[in-house]
Every structure is written in structure tokens, then in C-alpha cells.
Amino acid sequence: MKNTLFKQIGTLVLAGLALTAMPTQAEAQPKVIRIGVAAPTVGNPPLFTLGSFGIAYTKGWFEEEFKKDGVKLEWTYFKGAGPAVNEALTNHQLDFALQGDLPSVIGRSSGLKTRLIAAATVRTNIYLATPPDSSIKSIKDLKGKRVAIFLGTNMQLVVDRILAANGLSERDLRVVNLDTGSLDAAIATKSVDAAFSFIDLLSLRDKGLAKIVYTNRGSDPTFTRQNALLVTDEFASQYPAATTRVVKALARGAHWVSQEANQPETFLLWSKMGFAESLLREDLSAEPLKAVQSPLLDAFFVSRYKDVAAASYQLKLARNKVEVDSWVDRRYLTEALKQLQLDGFWSPVDAAGKPVTTVASGK
Amino acid sequence: MTAASSIEKAPPPLPTSLPAPGLRLSTLRITALAGDFVKRFGLAATGLILPLLLLALWQHAASQHWIAEQLLPPPALVWQSLVELWGSGDLRSHIAVSLSRIGWSFLIGGSVGLALGFAMGLSRQLKAYLFPTFEVVAQFPVVGWIPLLIIFFGIGEALKISAISIAIVVPIVINTYKGIANIPNALLDVARVYRFDLPQVIARVVVPAALPSLFNGLRQGVMQAWLSLVFVELLAASEGIGYLMVWGRQLLQLDLVVVGMIAVGAIGVLLDVSLRLVEARLQRWRKVAF
Amino acid sequence: MSFIQKHITHRDWRGFVLPVGFLVIWTAVTAAGWVNTKLIVPPSDVIAAAYKYFTSGTFFSGLGASLGRDLAGFVLGSLVGVAFGSLVGLSRWANRLAGPTFHTLKHISLFAWLPLISTWLGQGDGAKIFFVALSAFYPVALGTIEGVQGVARAQVEVARVYAFNARQLLFKLVLPAASPQIIAGLHLALIYAWLATIGSEYLLAKSGPGLGDAVIQGKTAFNVGLVVFGMLLVGLIGYALNRIALRAEARVLRWRGRAS
Structure with a gap:
């Protein structure tokens, strides 16, 4: 019973592989496309507005793309984020996943057959906060202090890099593993001396419960976390055209967000996910939205993922070292941008986060 | 075992x-x-x-x-991880940390639970004051307790022990209280005839009669302790069996989760057996008392 | 009508002493500024959170979804628990065969099963209901085993004299005689099922409406007012479920009193 099922899947995959070589018009349409997002929805009716993906979702552009073919989109939002998405992918419950860098590396290292097909909100900033009356003034002062970090998430890898740049390592600190909410509570009650986290710390600061001691914002874009859209090998090889169209909807969102004129509405939509508009604007003040929402799988993106792959292997978070170059598949994005006549709209950035002027888009 | x-x-x-x-x-x-x-x-x-x-x-x-290997690791892999973790001493230190958390919580939660259960079982007056509040508080979700407990206890061991204690209190109170409330009136009448004072009633009638329920509550307390241990170690810890399991799931290394399950199961059975031995001894004493 | 009147006049005020006293102290210390009100928020913050929650329209869909999962899981888990408990309690063979496994498995945290549950049942309602059922199953099974094994041999002998068949033995003697323990198990199961309902909303990742949302969001954003409100909401609804169950329990035990 099971065996025949697997055989059938095998045949489908083979058929799919054969189809990739064919012109895309001949391709059959999937009945359902299952997309998983490693973030929760808010409210009722459920809202999800985060990033350019959230905007495209809220505007209904994914549905719009597939409406005429009668393809159904099935959305799953995961509160538990990374691990749950990986479990669902392993179980063949998803075709696409929007995931952070570390969880997807962990999934890949454990044998999940996926492809990275578009960046979706890159360069998420990091902050270090302390209680308001703390004497800690810089990263170097953290030596020997109790510092809260959400371990096992992509936050940990960025923190390690920041510490290393300051001649420290996790061992020099008394690291306390706390999830986001508990970490805020710990700073507020002065149970820890400092905490690394993201925009939540800004909201803690505004309540007068913390001060920000360090942020990479505006200084070093390599101390950031990335998100990307993944597709399963199975789906991508069977339905390359449909894959391109999903990327197209995402790119449309990214394009819309990148335009100056849409900023007020963008921030208004984003603020519905729980953080005040002023904080979101502050968090994103260092770079134009166009840069942060660039879907390009450029040198910067690849070098970030390579770092994550190397560090996660070194820290034994991942059992095998993930090879990034063969994981990234730019064909769908290139095709999508061409169809949208957006090639050249975003400029690729190099590994250090500086614009590359000589290379054409996305290649 | x-x-x-x-x-x-x-x-x-x-x-x-x-x-x-x-x-x-x-x-x-x-x-x-x-x-x-x-x-x-x-x-x-x-x-x-x-x-x-x-x-x-x-x-x-x-x-x-x-089922994909990532989700159902083969027994051989689990065995290998178990041997490795045991050999490196990691597993033992995780177990030691968790056991000490459980032990303290059991002591605190157990005494509070028994005290509350006895109080409400013996006095209708006290029960009328306490029980409604207890019933509401007993159903507060653990997820919500954590931030509040951090405010009062910080993020050290006190947080973990208090959170686990809360989970232990509930089954112990309910079983103790019910065990006492279900004692047939005839037995209490007999005690009245013999003109027992309160300590005598407790020692000679209430405890022996409620003993099975009492121990049922203690055993379920141990179970609840393990359940909430995982929750607590999920939210704020870097060691312990629960942490090992959470970590394993986070990293899609489910063999670690299964190793944790085996450890929890084995220790749970040991605790269960020792509680049963104590109960059997007390039962003998109970027969002697009558 | 008279029932309601009776209910109101007989309302036991003593249960309110503790919460009201607590509320007074809470208001007093936050108003007097003896504590850091950014951490220990005043009751008004909780009321504000409650107002926002109830006006946002999430309440009824959340209540329906959570209660549905809770009851489905509770009923399922309890039925299986009573059946399994009776079997293991009555049959020495079943006890020998399944007892050790059951007593080992019961210690394994429900959390540990999550990856497997989500594998087999996904992350949606099916998985959540199963999770709730599992948490209700253990106390009911334990209570039933305890109760059934406690039925005195002498009583069974008497039943044999009256030539009860197996079904009569089970439904007329064993289960009624074991009902206090079974009901204690059910009572616990009701609480655990409710806790697991909220827990599953946190742990089983598929987003959807549920009463746990308030607590979970409050916790994630460290909004103490919202956390406290969420806990009260969950606690009070759990309390209401319990009241209903206790009334049912009183009825069942009264019936038992007459029957025996």
C-alpha cells in the first residue's frame, strides 16, 4: 500500500523532471498549492501583513495569480515557527515555506529536499538592551554578565558573530536561554544584565523598562537575519510555471513596498501585527525599504546563508554542512522578474552589503 | 521498571x-x-x-x-544517541538537573497540595472560602504563568520550581479533597462515638480511608511535574531533560527527543514504584491501626 | 424561575472573599505606587485589555473553537480511558499485558508526542483534539483502574451468587462501585483537557482562532495586562465547565447512594 504510494510519487517526480525540460505552457496545473509561513496570524479575521510577502498576501495577489486556473491556495501559519515548518515539510504537508535562515538550514541539513527561490525580508536588525540603570555601555562590557538569548534560533548565530567581532564568545558570558517574551520580562525585572533580541526591545525601551546599548542598525548589515521563500524539489520540478507564479506574486509585493508612495500604507499594514508604527519606522530607518525587501538571491544573501550553514554545523545545531550554492535556484525569480518587467529594479549587493554595480540583476 | x-x-x-x-x-x-x-x-x-x-x-x-527518518528516527540511531549522551555524561547531568527541579517542586507543591486538600476536605467552611478560587486558578494556563512568575521570582531555579509546583498542587488537592470528602459518614460517626479528637480522627480515620486517593494524587502529581517540566524548560532553560527534548525538536534531531522520552519514562517508573512501596508500607500500617 | 431565585439567594458569598480581597490589595498597592506598576500593572490595565479583546470580535470564534476541541478531546479521551481502565482493572491478563507499558508511557510528557502527533495528524484540529484526548485519557484510565481494582472481592462474589452476567457485573456493580474514583479522574481530566486545549494552541503550530490567543500574544509581547486578562478568561471558562461537571457529578453520586 505504502510502497505503491511511494512508487506513484516517484513516477510523478520523474514525470515532473521530464516536464521541466519542456516549455512551460504544456505544464499541468496543481489543484492545490500549500504554503506554510513560520509566523502567526493576528486577530479575526486572521491578518498577516509581515514583510513584502505579508503585503502580497493581504492584497490577495497570490490568489489573483491563480484565480483564473481554479488553483486553490492553502495557507498555514505556524505559531511555533521554524521546527513546526520543518516537520510539516518533512511530512509532505507543504509545497512552499517562508522561513528564517537557521531553521531552513537545519531542515536542509537533515535531508529536506528544498530550493531557495526568493529572498523575503532580509537584514532584520538586532538590538542589545539592558535595564535602564545598567552600567553596560558596549558589547565588550558583557564579559561575565548574565545575558539572555533565544538559543537555537537564528538570533544565536548573529549574536555569536557580534561577540566574535568584539573578541568575545558565548563562553565569556553567562548565557541564559529565554524565548522572546520571557526575555523581555527578564530585562524588565532585571533578572538578567542584558538581552539580545529584535524590535521587541524597542517597545520595552518605550515603556521605560530598558535602554538600547547596541544595534547593528546602520552600521553592519552582516549582523542581520534573513528570511526566504522555499519550495520543495517535488513541487518545483513538477510545476515550474506555478512556482514562478508564486514568486511573481511575492515580487509584486516587494515592488509595491519598495515604492516611496506606498510607505504610509505599508507601515500602517505592518503595524497591525503588534508593533507600533513608530517602532517599525525606527527599526527600518537606516536603509530604504527597497533594499530590505529586495527579493534578489544576490551575493549578500548567499554569503549570509553560507555563514549560517558553517556556524550551525560548527555549533552542532546542524548535523551536516549545508552546501548553499546548489540549494539556491534563481530560475524562478529571474523568470518572474522578467514577466513583471522588473529586472534591474533591485540592485544586487555584495557580501559586505555594498551595492554591486557591474552585475545584472539576480544573476 | x-x-x-x-x-x-x-x-x-x-x-x-x-x-x-x-x-x-x-x-x-x-x-x-x-x-x-x-x-x-x-x-x-x-x-x-x-x-x-x-x-x-x-x-x-x-x-x-x-514515516520520514527525520520524524521517526530508527531504533539504532536512538540507541546510538543514548549511548553517546550517556557516555559523555550529558544525559546524566540533564537528568540530575531535572530531578532536582522535580524534587523541590514535589516537596513544595506536595505539601501545599496536601495542606489545601486536607483543609478543604475537613472543613466545609474553609472549602467554601477556598474552593472557587482554587478552581479558577487551577485552570490558568502554564504559558501565562511564566511571565508573571518571572516578575516575582526572576529567571533562576525559583521560577522553574514555582511553575512546576503549581502544576503539582492541582491533582494532589483534588484527589486529597475528594478522598476525604468520600469517606463514608458511618466511619466518622464511629470516630465520634469513640470521642476521638481531631488529630486522632485524622490519623486513625481520615488518612487510612483516604490513602488510596492520596497516593493517586501524589502519583498524578509526579506525572504533571514531568509535563510542566518540559514546558518550563522550553521557555527558560539551557539544561534538563525537557530542554534536551525541546532542543532536539528545534533542530529536527528527533532521536534526542526519543532519548528524552526514554529517560523520562524510566525515571517516572522508578518514582512510581517507590511511591507504591511507600503506599504498601502505609497500607500495612493502616491495617494495624484498625 | 424559582430555580433561579433559589440559586441567587443561596449564592455562597464566601467564595468571593478571597478574590475580592486580592483585588483590593492589588488595587491598593498599584495605586499607592508601592510596586513598579510597569511590571505589576494595575487592574485598570487588565480591564483595558479585556475591553480591547471583547470589542475586536475574536471572542466568540475563539470560544467556539476552543470549547469544541476541549469537549471533543475530553469525551474521546474519557471514553477510551474508562474502557481501557475497566479492562486493565478487571482482567488480569490485560493488566499483565498492557499494564507495564501503560504505567511507563503515562510518564512521558505529552509534549514529547507532539512531533509524532503532528506527523500523523498534521497541525490542525485533529492533532489538537488528539492531544487533548490524550491528556484526558490518563487520569480517567488511572482513576478507573484504581476504582475497579478496589471493588471488594466479596461484592463480586455476591454478584456471582445472583448470577449476574458479565455486562450486568460491569454496569450494575463494578462501574457504580468504582464511580468515586472514576469521577475524580474525570474531574481532573476536565481540568487537564482544558489546560491541554490552551497548551495545544500554543504548541501545535497551525494558527487558528482559540481562547489561548490572548495569553499567547500577551506573553510574546510581554503585555502583562493582556496575560492576566487571558489567564482570567481561560480560568473562568474552565471554572464554568467545572461547575457544570460538579452538578452532574452530584447527580450521579446521589443515584449511586440510592442504588447501593
């Missing part, structure tokens, strides 16, 4: 055909022979049938790839 140790001791690359003769053997033995030897060893063997069958099913499922 038997079931857990069988999982640990069984060689991992178990041939799938093994449990079948085991089953036939033990049924044969027990049905055919009724000797003392068989009785003693047959009883242990019957308890092993189901775990062995499950182990065989697990091995079979893993080798047939019914």
Missing part, C-alpha cells in the same frame, strides 16, 4: 521477527505450565510482550520508511 529497561537494554538492530517467538514462548509457557518458576518469570514476560511488539513495529516502520 520492566518496560522501560527493556527499551534501554534491547539491542537496537532488532530483527523484526524476534517478538513473535517471544510471544509464542510466553503464552505457551503460561498456558502449558503452571509452575512457580513460570508464574514468576511469565508475569514479567507478559509485560514485555507489548513493548517488544511496539519496538518491532517501530523498527519495521523505520526500515520501511513509513
Whole structure:
């Protein structure tokens, strides 16, 4: 019973592989496309507005793309984020996943057959906060202090890099593993001396419960976390055209967000996910939205993922070292941008986060 | 004890055909022979049938790839991780940390639970004051307790112990209270006839009569302690069995989760058995008392 | 009508002493500024959170979804628990065969099963209901085993004299005699099922409406007012479920009193 099922899947995959070589018009349409997002929805009716993906979702552009073919989109939002998405992918419950860098590396290292097909909100900033009356003034002062970090998430890898740049390592600190909410509570009650986290710390600061001691914002874009859209090998090889169209909807969102004129509405939509508009604007003040929402799988993106792959292997978070170059598949994005006549709209950035002027888009 | 140790001791690359003769053997033995030897060893063997069958099913499922290897690690991999973690001392230190958390919580939560249960079981007045609040508070979700407890206890051991204690209190209070409330009035009347004072009533009537319920509550308290341990170690810890399991799931290394399950199961059974021994001893004393 | 009147006049005020006293102290210390009100928020913050929650329209869909999962899981888990408990309690064979496994498995945290549950049942309602059922199953099974094994041999002998068949033995003697323990198990199961309902909303990742949302969001954003409100909401609804169950329990036990 099971065996025949697997055989059938095998045949489908083979058929799919054969189809990739064919012109895309001949391709059959999937009945359902299952997309998983490693973030929760808010409210009722459920809202999800985060990033350019959230905007495209809220505007209904994914549905719009597939409406005429009668393809159904099935959305799953995961509160538990990374691990749950990986479990669902392993179980063949998803075709696409929007995931952070570390969880997807962990999934890949454990044998999940996926492809990275578009960046979706890159360069998420990091902050270090302390209680308001703390004497800690810089990263170097953290030596020997109790510092809260959400371990096992992509936050940990960025923190390690920041510490290393300051001649420290996790061992020099008394690291306390706390999830986001508990970490805020710990700073507020002065149970820890400092905490690394993201925009939540800004909201803690505004309540007068913390001060920000360090942020990479505006200084070093390599101390950031990335998100990307993944597709399963199975789906991508069977339905390359449909894959391109999903990327197209995402790119449309990214394009819309990148335009100056849409900023007020963008921030208004984003603020519905729980953080005040002023904080979101502050968090994103260092770079134009166009840069942060660039879907390009450029040198910067690849070098970030390579770092994550190397560090996660070194820290034994991942059992095998993930090879990034063969994981990234730019064909769908290139095709999508061409169809949208957006090639050249975003400029690729190099590994250090500086614009590359000589290379054409996305290649 | 038997079931857990069988999982640990069984060689991992178990041939799938093994449990079948085991089953036939033990049924044969027990049905055919009724000797003392068989009785003693047959009883242990019957308890092993189901775990062995499950182990065989697990091995079979893993080798047939019914479920992706990432989600159902094969027994051999789990065994290997277990040996590695035990050898490096990691597993032992995780167990030690968790056990000390459970121990303190059991002491605190257990005494509070027994006190509350006795108070509400013995005095209708106290029950009227306390029970409604207890019932609301008992249903506060653990997820919500954590931030509040951080405010009062910080993020050290006190946080973990208080959170686990809260979970332990609930089953102990309910079982103790119900055990006492269900004591037949006739028994209490007898005590009145004998003109027992309160300590005597408690020692000679209430405790012996409510003993099974009391221990039921304690055992369920231990169970709840393990459940919430995982929750607590999920949210704020970097060591302990619960943390190991959470970590394993986070990193999609489910063999670590299964190792954690085996450890929790084995320790749980040990605690259960020791509670039963204490109970049996007290039961004897109870018979003497009457 | 008279029932309601009776209910109101007989309302036991003593249960309110503790919460009201607590509320007074809470208001007093936050108003007097003896504590850091950014951490220990005043009751008004909780009321504000409550107002926002109830006006956002998430309440009824959340209540329906959570209660549905809770009851489905509770009923399922309890039925299986009573059946399994009776079997293991009555049959020495079943006890020998399944007892050790059951007593080992019961210690394994429900959390540990999550990856497997989500594998087999996904992350949606099916998985959540199963999770709730599992948490209700253990106390009911334990209570039933305890109760059934406690039925005195003498009583069974008497039943044999009256030539009860197996079904009569089970439904007329064993289960009624074991009902206090079974009901204690059910009572616990009701609480655990409710806790597991909220827990599953946190742990089983598929987003959807549920009453746990308030607590979970409050916790994630460290909004103490919202956390406290969420806990009260969950606690009070759990309390209401319990009241209903206790009334049912009183009825069942009264019936038992008459029957025996």
C-alpha cells in the first residue's frame, strides 16, 4: 500500500523532471498549492501583513495569480515557527515555506529536499538592551554578565558573530536561554544584565523598562537575519510555471513596498501585527525599504546563508554542512522578474552589503 | 521498571521477527505450565510482550520508511544517541538537573497540595472560602504563568520550581479533597462515638480511608511535574531533560527527543514504584491501626 | 424561575472573599505606587485589555473553537480511558499485558508526542483534539483502574451468587462501585483537557482562532495586562465547565447512594 504510494510519487517526480525540460505552457496545473509561513496570524479575521510577502498576501495577489486556473491556495501559519515548518515539510504537508535562515538550514541539513527561490525580508536588525540603570555601555562590557538569548534560533548565530567581532564568545558570558517574551520580562525585572533580541526591545525601551546599548542598525548589515521563500524539489520540478507564479506574486509585493508612495500604507499594514508604527519606522530607518525587501538571491544573501550553514554545523545545531550554492535556484525569480518587467529594479549587493554595480540583476 | 529497561537494554538492530517467538514462548509457557518458576518469570514476560511488539513495529516502520527518518528516527540511531549522551555524561547531568527541579517542586507543591486538600476536605467552611478560587486558578494556563512568575521570582531555579509546583498542587488537592470528602459518614460517626479528637480522627480515620486517593494524587502529581517540566524548560532553560527534548525538536534531531522520552519514562517508573512501596508500607500500617 | 431565585439567594458569598480581597490589595498597592506598576500593572490595565479583546470580535470564534476541541478531546479521551481502565482493572491478563507499558508511557510528557502527533495528524484540529484526548485519557484510565481494582472481592462474589452476567457485573456493580474514583479522574481530566486545549494552541503550530490567543500574544509581547486578562478568561471558562461537571457529578453520586 505504502510502497505503491511511494512508487506513484516517484513516477510523478520523474514525470515532473521530464516536464521541466519542456516549455512551460504544456505544464499541468496543481489543484492545490500549500504554503506554510513560520509566523502567526493576528486577530479575526486572521491578518498577516509581515514583510513584502505579508503585503502580497493581504492584497490577495497570490490568489489573483491563480484565480483564473481554479488553483486553490492553502495557507498555514505556524505559531511555533521554524521546527513546526520543518516537520510539516518533512511530512509532505507543504509545497512552499517562508522561513528564517537557521531553521531552513537545519531542515536542509537533515535531508529536506528544498530550493531557495526568493529572498523575503532580509537584514532584520538586532538590538542589545539592558535595564535602564545598567552600567553596560558596549558589547565588550558583557564579559561575565548574565545575558539572555533565544538559543537555537537564528538570533544565536548573529549574536555569536557580534561577540566574535568584539573578541568575545558565548563562553565569556553567562548565557541564559529565554524565548522572546520571557526575555523581555527578564530585562524588565532585571533578572538578567542584558538581552539580545529584535524590535521587541524597542517597545520595552518605550515603556521605560530598558535602554538600547547596541544595534547593528546602520552600521553592519552582516549582523542581520534573513528570511526566504522555499519550495520543495517535488513541487518545483513538477510545476515550474506555478512556482514562478508564486514568486511573481511575492515580487509584486516587494515592488509595491519598495515604492516611496506606498510607505504610509505599508507601515500602517505592518503595524497591525503588534508593533507600533513608530517602532517599525525606527527599526527600518537606516536603509530604504527597497533594499530590505529586495527579493534578489544576490551575493549578500548567499554569503549570509553560507555563514549560517558553517556556524550551525560548527555549533552542532546542524548535523551536516549545508552546501548553499546548489540549494539556491534563481530560475524562478529571474523568470518572474522578467514577466513583471522588473529586472534591474533591485540592485544586487555584495557580501559586505555594498551595492554591486557591474552585475545584472539576480544573476 | 520492566518496560522501560527493556527499551534501554534491547539491542537496537532488532530483527523484526524476534517478538513473535517471544510471544509464542510466553503464552505457551503460561498456558502449558503452571509452575512457580513460570508464574514468576511469565508475569514479567507478559509485560514485555507489548513493548517488544511496539519496538518491532517501530523498527519495521523505520526500515520501511513509513514515516520520514527525520520524524521517526530508527531504533539504532536512538540507541546510538543514548549511548553517546550517556557516555559523555550529558544525559546524566540533564537528568540530575531535572530531578532536582522535580524534587523541590514535589516537596513544595506536595505539601501545599496536601495542606489545601486536607483543609478543604475537613472543613466545609474553609472549602467554601477556598474552593472557587482554587478552581479558577487551577485552570490558568502554564504559558501565562511564566511571565508573571518571572516578575516575582526572576529567571533562576525559583521560577522553574514555582511553575512546576503549581502544576503539582492541582491533582494532589483534588484527589486529597475528594478522598476525604468520600469517606463514608458511618466511619466518622464511629470516630465520634469513640470521642476521638481531631488529630486522632485524622490519623486513625481520615488518612487510612483516604490513602488510596492520596497516593493517586501524589502519583498524578509526579506525572504533571514531568509535563510542566518540559514546558518550563522550553521557555527558560539551557539544561534538563525537557530542554534536551525541546532542543532536539528545534533542530529536527528527533532521536534526542526519543532519548528524552526514554529517560523520562524510566525515571517516572522508578518514582512510581517507590511511591507504591511507600503506599504498601502505609497500607500495612493502616491495617494495624484498625 | 424559582430555580433561579433559589440559586441567587443561596449564592455562597464566601467564595468571593478571597478574590475580592486580592483585588483590593492589588488595587491598593498599584495605586499607592508601592510596586513598579510597569511590571505589576494595575487592574485598570487588565480591564483595558479585556475591553480591547471583547470589542475586536475574536471572542466568540475563539470560544467556539476552543470549547469544541476541549469537549471533543475530553469525551474521546474519557471514553477510551474508562474502557481501557475497566479492562486493565478487571482482567488480569490485560493488566499483565498492557499494564507495564501503560504505567511507563503515562510518564512521558505529552509534549514529547507532539512531533509524532503532528506527523500523523498534521497541525490542525485533529492533532489538537488528539492531544487533548490524550491528556484526558490518563487520569480517567488511572482513576478507573484504581476504582475497579478496589471493588471488594466479596461484592463480586455476591454478584456471582445472583448470577449476574458479565455486562450486568460491569454496569450494575463494578462501574457504580468504582464511580468515586472514576469521577475524580474525570474531574481532573476536565481540568487537564482544558489546560491541554490552551497548551495545544500554543504548541501545535497551525494558527487558528482559540481562547489561548490572548495569553499567547500577551506573553510574546510581554503585555502583562493582556496575560492576566487571558489567564482570567481561560480560568473562568474552565471554572464554568467545572461547575457544570460538579452538578452532574452530584447527580450521579446521589443515584449511586440510592442504588447501593
